[in-house]
Amino acid sequence: MQKPVSQSNGALPPPVAVRELTKVYRDVAAVNGITFTLASGAITALLGGNGAGKTTTISMLMGLVVPTSGEARVFGADMARERHKVLHRMNFESPYVDVPMRLTVRQNLEVFARLYGVLDRTARIARIAEEFRLTEMLDRPYGKLSAGQKTRVSLAKALLNEPELLILDEPTASLDPDTADWVRSKLEVYCRGHAATVVLASHNMAEVERLADRVIMLEAGRIIADETPDELINRFGRANLEEVFLAIARRGAEGAEGSP
Amino acid sequence: MRQSAASGRRSPPVRDQATVGASLARIYGLVLRYWYVIRSSWPRAAELVYWPLVQMLMWGFLQSYLAQTSSFAAKAAGLFIGAVLLWDILVRSQLGFAVAFLEEIWSRNLGHLMMSPLRPFELVAALVAVSLIKLLVAMIPVATLAYVFFDFNVLSLGFAFAAFFANLVIMSWSLGLVSTGVVLRWGLGAESFAWLIVFIFLPICCVYYPVATLPYWLQPIALALPPTYVFEGLRAIVLEGAVVGHLMVKAFALNVLYFAAGFAVFAYFLQSARINGTLVQMGE
Numbered sequence A: 001m002q003k004p005v006s007q008s009n010g011a012l013p014p015p016v017a018v019r020e021l022t023k024v025y026r027d028v029a030a031v032n033g034i035t036f037t038l039a040s041g042a043i044t045a046l047l048g049g050n051g052a053g054k055t056t057t058i059s060m061l062m063g064l065v066v067p068t069s070g071e072a073r074v075f076g077a078d079m080a081r082e083r084h085k086v087l088h089r090m091n092f093e094s095p096y097v098d099v100p101m102r103l104t105v106r107q108n109l110e111v112f113a114r115l116y117g118v119l120d121r122t123a124r125i126a127r128i129a130e131e132f133r134l135t136e137m138l139d140r141p142y143g144k145l146s147a148g149q150k151t152r153v154s155l156a157k158a159l160l161n162e163p164e165l166l167i168l169d170e171p172t173a174s175l176d177p178d179t180a181d182w183v184r185s186k187l188e189v190y191c192r193g194h195a196a197t198v199v200l201a202s203h204n205m206a207e208v209e210r211l212a213d214r215v216i217m218l219e220a221g222r223i224i225a226d227e228t229p230d231e232l233i234n235r236f237g238r239a240n241l242e243e244v245f246l247a248i249a250r251r252g253a254e255g256a257e258g259s260p
Numbered sequence B: 001m002r003q004s005a006a007s008g009r010r011s012p013p014v015r016d017q018a019t020v021g022a023s024l025a026r027i028y029g030l031v032l033r034y035w036y037v038i039r040s041s042w043p044r045a046a047e048l049v050y051w052p053l054v055q056m057l058m059w060g061f062l063q064s065y066l067a068q069t070s071s072f073a074a075k076a077a078g079l080f081i082g083a084v085l086l087w088d089i090l091v092r093s094q095l096g097f098a099v100a101f102l103e104e105i106w107s108r109n110l111g112h113l114m115m116s117p118l119r120p121f122e123l124v125a126a127l128v129a130v131s132l133i134k135l136l137v138a139m140i141p142v143a144t145l146a147y148v149f150f151d152f153n154v155l156s157l158g159f160a161f162a163a164f165f166a167n168l169v170i171m172s173w174s175l176g177l178v179s180t181g182v183v184l185r186w187g188l189g190a191e192s193f194a195w196l197i198v199f200i201f202l203p204i205c206c207v208y209y210p211v212a213t214l215p216y217w218l219q220p221i222a223l224a225l226p227p228t229y230v231f232e233g234l235r236a237i238v239l240e241g242a243v244v245g246h247l248m249v250k251a252f253a254l255n256v257l258y259f260a261a262g263f264a265v266f267a268y269f270l271q272s273a274r275i276n277g278t279l280v281q282m283g284e
Helices: A054-062 A105-115 A121-131 A147-159 A177-194 A205-211 A229-236 A241-258 B020-040 B042-069 B071-075 B079-106 B110-115 B120-150 B159-204 B216-223 B226-240 B245-276
Strands: A016-025 A028-038 A043-047 A069-074 A090-093 A165-169 A197-201 A214-219 A222-227
Touching: A016 A054, A028 A054, A028 A069, A028 A214, A028 A222, A043 A054, A043 A205, A054 A069, A054 A090, A054 A165, A054 A197, A090 A147, A090 B110, A105 A121, A105 A147, A105 B020, A121 A147, A147 A165, A147 A177, A165 A177, A177 A205, A197 A205, A205 A241, A214 A229, A214 A241, A222 A229, A229 A241, B020 B042, B020 B079, B020 B120, B042 B079, B042 B120, B079 B110, B079 B120, B079 B159, B079 B226, B120 B159, B120 B245, B159 B216, B159 B226, B159 B245, B216 B226, B226 B245
Parallel strands: A043 A197, A043 A214, A090 A165, A165 A197
Antiparallel strands: A016 A028, A016 A069, A214 A222
């Protein structure tokens, strides 16, 4: 195995350490000086309305976008410059990124297993296919699967390398309630069983309440709340996270309307 | 299962990523992905052969007709058909490279690839390998039919053919690098660039006529392009039976420069896409 990137004092660095992270597109700050650290094994939800900066933050965590200033470190590696040291320890899932449609499920898993250097590929694919109820459809083209089946394939792909850091972008979007619940259960089992650190971007507040240990709420590229779901609900005096989200979003909208 | 000493967590069941073997395994994995695509669709495989076949037949019949009416054409048997086969090596190899990359954008898979441990040079290596595979799928049947229909055996060019082939495919990869770099930076809006870039070389590289035919001011530009030496070399062999080693050395030297420049352009646009955020918007 590659040596883990370690800090100067010899301690293992946190899975995610973000410091003064800023991304400016032309004159617009999509992310504006955010700082946070994620503890190993924690599930953290990134919340915010459209344009709050969630996708840009996630993209910088994956090294797909280079920050304008500040840094995003994953397992100690600066993702702008040395992402290849740690990419094999991460994975991600998003309904907005597909795997090749013409390839069968088995072929897709085979290709990604090779890209991630998964050992004992055949056994791993068989095991994860069984876990995600994909065994019967391994030889069907991905493009011919239903939305729920595709999500299961994407999750199987995301867990092929047993990532220590899992980045999930709306993992249950467009799924029926039953399938969405099944997916959440699978994620819970994986994360607790593997002590995986998870960054979850979602608009589904019930999902966040169920899965997340911590909520980081973004607005206009800044962190406006960073606490546990219960603390957030209590602080706003609301019944659930959905109401908290709406209260913050409407407050922001009123502020914007009232501004000159 | 291995344990991470500090955290007590299981280490991921993946191989050491920093070795040459791991790098080759990733390249092979991506080549496999493109091979599965070719294999999954016979129309795609047929399409690889279709245009080179049409071109070869058209120029072959034209040459047969001219040979009956012109002493030059009769003497230069194989000139047009040889030129069209070599031209198609350049075109098919460049398109094979660029289209394999475009597949990732069309299938919205680029994010997965860029997020995987695959490195940029490994992506390029896989595209190079795929372009070769597609080229062989296309050109072996067409070259065979050229022999059957027109009695033109491309292998009769001997060692020169290997040099022609190598110089043309290296140039095609340089063009592929530039075109995929442009698509990386500007997205599918620049897709047509990937399809068309190679065709500017058709008139300038003097595929069917000598460099001396070009206007005086255009000749230095033609001579700065490696394929020009290949087509000059073909004419020298067919018309004069001349040795073309010096032409191939010049072409190769230029190719080294072009490939280095192509990779630099690709790397620059990739980094530019990461700065501008276009990498995560691909396909949208």
